[in-house]
Amino acid sequence: MRVFVLNGPNLNLLGTRKPEIYGTTTLADIEQQMRHRAEQLGIAMDFMQSNHEGSLIDAIHNAKGNYQYLIINAGAYTHYSYAIRDAIESVEIPAIEIHLSNIHAREAFRHDSVLAPVCVGQICGFGVKSYLLALQYVAEMEN
Numbered sequence: 001m002r003v004f005v006l007n008g009p010n011l012n013l014l015g016t017r018k019p020e021i022y023g024t025t026t027l028a029d030i031e032q033q034m035r036h037r038a039e040q041l042g043i044a045m046d047f048m049q050s051n052h053e054g055s056l057i058d059a060i061h062n063a064k065g066n067y068q069y070l071i072i073n074a075g076a077y078t079h080y081s082y083a084i085r086d087a088i089e090s091v092e093i094p095a096i097e098i099h100l101s102n103i104h105a106r107e108a109f110r111h112d113s114v115l116a117p118v119c120v121g122q123i124c125g126f127g128v129k130s131y132l133l134a135l136q137y138v139a140e141m142e143n
């Protein structure tokens with residue numbers, strides 16, 4: 001089974017970006033932790049980050065036929081990108097929405113996710129473990 005992990009804008013700054021909210025783990029560390037866990041779980045994984053909405057949409061389109069699950073932290077696009085929402089819906093690959101922080105406990109504009117209705121579910125608030133929990137879900141669904 002192959003899983004595609006997508007990361008949206010500003011997540012390349014993890015490690016130094018608002019550490020009191022996002023912690024000090026870098027995106028490269030997250031990728032490494034995920035690769036380690038994926039290997040243990042027997043999951044093949046690809047990982048990408050982009051600050052550009054269109055690049056994320058292209059990547060979602062290209063995922064069709066190549067991946068069984070998407071794991072997506074769309075960053076701030078989560079809250080307003082109907083284009084990413086439609087891309088997820090269009091490819092019909094089960095998607096898991098994830099966030100490091102608990103978006104429901106933060107500013108009001110973060111409480112809504114336009115992606116959530118086209119995702120299997122949402123995992124948020126567990127820091128790096130949000131990513132690892134998504135992998136765990138995928139593994140349990142497939143075994």
Ligand code: DQA
Pocket residue numbers: 009010011073074075076077078098099100101102103110
């Ligand atoms: C985030 C939450 C978003 O509201 C924010 O814009 C991000 C990161 C998170 O992982 O907690 O960029 O997706």
